[in-house]
Amino acid sequence: MNRAHRLALPVLTALAATSGCGQRDLATCDITQRACQESIYYRMLNLRGDGYDPFGGLPPVTVITEDEYRAMLLAEQAAATPSPEEKAYDKALELLHFTPPAAPPPGDSGVDGGAGNQDAGNSSIDDQVAHIYAYYDQNSKTVTVISHPDQTGSQPILTGMYVLAHELVHALQDRELDLNRTHFSSSDDVLAYEGMVEGDARFYEYLFDNDLRVMQGLAPGDPLQWPDDELDDAYANFDELGSPLFAAKYLMYPFGAKYEATAYRSGGNAAVRHAYAKEPRHTVGFMVGPDGRVPPVSSGDVSPAPVVCSLLAATGSIAEADQFGALLFYTFLRAWAMDHATAFATAQTWTGDYLLVQATADLGTTAVAWRLEFSAAPDARIAQALTASGELVAKTAGTSMEITTTDSPTPLVWEPSANCP
Numbered sequence: 150m151n152r153a154h155r156l157a158l159p160v161l162t163a164l165a166a167t168s169g170c171g172q173r174d175l176a177t178c179d180i181t182q183r184a185c186q187e188s189i190y191y192r193m194l195n196l197r198g199d200g201y202d203p204f205g206g207l208p209p210v211t212v213i214t215e216d217e218y219r220a221m222l223l224a225e226q227a228a229a230t231p232s233p234e235e236k237a238y239d240k241a242l243e244l245l246h247f248t249p250p251a252a253p254p255p256g257d258s259g260v261d262g263g264a265g266n267q268d269a270g271n272s273s274i275d276d277q278v279a280h281i282y283a284y285y286d287q288n289s290k291t292v293t294v295i296s297h298p299d300q301t302g303s304q305p306i307l308t309g310m311y312v313l314a315h316e317l318v319h320a321l322q323d324r325e326l327d328l329n330r331t332h333f334s335s336s337d338d339v340l341a342y343e344g345m346v347e348g349d350a351r352f353y354e355y356l357f358d359n360d361l362r363v364m365q366g367l368a369p370g371d372p373l374q375w376p377d378d379e380l381d382d383a384y385a386n387f388d389e390l391g392s393p394l395f396a397a398k399y400l401m402y403p404f405g406a407k408y409e410a411t412a413y414r415s416g417g418n419a420a421v422r423h424a425y426a427k428e429p430r431h432t433v434g435f436m437v438g439p440d441g442r443v444p445p446v447s448s449g450d451v452s453p454a455p456v457v458c459s460l461l462a463a464t465g466s467i468a469e470a471d472q473f474g475a476l477l478f479y480t481f482l483r484a485w486a487m488d489h490a491t492a493f494a495t496a497q498t499w500t501g502d503y504l505l506v507q508a509t510a511d512l513g514t515t516a517v518a519w520r521l522e523f524s525a526a527p528d529a530r531i532a533q534a535l536t537a538s539g540e541l542v543a544k545t546a547g548t549s550m551e552i553t554t555t556d557s558p559t560p561l562v563w564e565p566s567a568n569c570p
Contacts, residue, residue, distance in 0.1 A: 175364055180283065180309040181212045181296045189310060189357075190317050196356045197321070198418030208320040209291040215278050218295045222274045237467045237508035240515040244540075244554050246484045247394040247477070282312040285319035287328040292316045307361055314357040318350040326425070335454035337431050337474025340401050344435050345428045348405010349421065352376070352413065355406065373414055376407035377439060384489045393480035397432075400476060404435040411437075433475035433499050444475070444497040445524050452501025452522060469506040475499035478521065485535055491528055498523040500548075519552040 175192050178185030187207050194202060213221075231239070242248045283294045294313065297305070322328055328346060333339045355372035363369050380403045383390060390396035412424040429435055431451050433444045454472035473481075475496040482492035501522045508515040521527075527550050535543035535552060543552045 175360055177303065177306050177361075177364075178310065179306065180294050180313045183207070183210075185310075186210050186294075186313065189314050192357065192360065193314055193317050193321070193353060196353055196360075197318075203321065203324045208317065208324075209289075210294060211291055212294045212296055214296050215298075218281070218293075219274060219278045222277060226274070233508075233510070233512060234467055234469055236512055237506055237515050238469050238471075240508070240512065241469070241504075241506040241517045242394060244515065244517050245481060245519070245552075247481065248392050282309040283316045285316040285323070287319075287323055290320070290323060292320055310361065311354050311358050315350045315354040318353050319346070322346060322349065335472035335474070336477065337472050338454065340397060340432045340474060340476055341429055341434070343398065344401040344405035344408065344432065345425065346405070347402045348407070348409050348435075351402045351406040352409040352421070355410075373410045376403045376410050379403040380407065381439070384493075387483050387489070393477075393484040396483070397476050397480045400480070401432070401435070404432075404476075407437065408435055431474055432477070433497065436475055436479070436493070436497050438493065438497070442497075444499075446498070446500050450500055450524070466510060467506075467508040467512075471504045471506075472502055473504050473519070474502070478502070482531065485538065487531060487534060491530065495523070495527050495531060498525045498527070500524050517552075517554045521550045521552070523548045523550070 175188060178188060180186060180189070190207050239248070243250055278295070279297075281295055282297070283292060285292050292313070297309075319328065330342065333342065352372070355375045359370050359372050380400070383396075383400060383403065387396065390399055408429070409421050409424060412420040416423070433446060433451070437443050478499060479492050479496035482495070483489065499521065502520060504517070504519045506515065506517055526548055527545055529545065532543035532545050532550065535541045540555060541552055542555060543550060
């Protein structure tokens with residue numbers, strides 16, 4: 150079973166259009182009010198440059214209270230029933246330090262004080278209720294706004310406005326593209342898709358944010374430069390992004406925005422739309438450095454994601470396969486204390502990978518092997534640093550690298566099985 154969907158982010162974005170109403174004045178407002186929602190929507194239509202309003206008015210928007218949102222999140226949490234395969238996959242992410250250790254069971258003191266994996270990528274329900282202003286649901290085709298009666302002052306109001314702007318872009322994207330995609334071939338595929346969808350909405354969020362700056366009497370900025378600024382800040386403060394898994398999800402927003410800003414610079418709104426026709430199919434395609442140097446591979450140079458039938462799990466065991474891609478390799482290296490320059494340059498040369506998870510049926514033992522291919526020999530310091538941790542074994546041979554947990558079974562099964570079609 151492919152576990153690609155395990156890394157999927159809730160799709161929270163959309164493409165905005167324009168109408169003659171797009172010229173109405175912009176002013177600070179309460180996003181729980183319909184007049185405010187309409188004002189933001191028509192400004193996004195104007196920024197997107199469309200000549201018509203595809204909804205004939207405001208897209209479906211509903212407002213709920215914090216208590217209603219909390220009840221919804223609790224119900225979703227209670228309904229979650231991970232399979233043994235999902236549990237093994239989650240354990241593999243933990244072994245590779247993509248996620249923090251799981252919270253200890255009740256009564257277990259735990260070295261983390263019981264905090265578990267409540268990092269920036271796995272915030273508590275209370276944190277979500279307190280800090281989420283709005284989201285878009287591609288299943289119900291509705292933008293939901295959470296009312297926060299205790300938040301006062303100009304900053305929460307402004308934050309709410311540009312968050313709603315972002316989500317309204319998603320509603321417009323969904324109208325044009327249909328965001329309800331359910332099949333992904335790998336985790337790398339998931340993140341690349343998120344880069345287009347979220348990057349598009351992030352870029353127009355930047356433009357809207359700049360409008361708000363002007364409205365406040367501040368000097369206008371350069372939204373076309375903001376994706377690079379956001380990326381530079383993330384690289385310099387990587388430890389503040391939370392788990393490496395969440396960091397990769399987060400980074401696809403500015404990476405995608407940079408991709409769209411580059412298109413916009415060359416041809417405006419029309420070029421942004423046309424960018425979808427040649428969107429990167431792998432995260433490596435988004436990883437353009439500040440010097441403008443693009444990765445030395447194209448989609449045709451990348452090895453395909455592993456197929457499920459290639460797994461030869463022993464009787465009574467569990468086996469999972471995935472392709473993680475260049476961005477997850479970058480965040481993985483940063484989590485193991487590799488500097489940004491080395492991690493990024495190596496990730497840019499990624500041409501394919503194959504992550505294999507094997508576990509006993511009772512999940513008593515879980516082992517991981519991750520084989521990666523590059524267009525150039527990876528820096529020898531990487532394998533040395535990973536092996537020095539005492540938790541992993543990393544070996545390089547030419548342009549290949551294999552990373553295993555110290556208790557990985559030997560030999561691991563890499564070749565396709567006879568039942569592959």
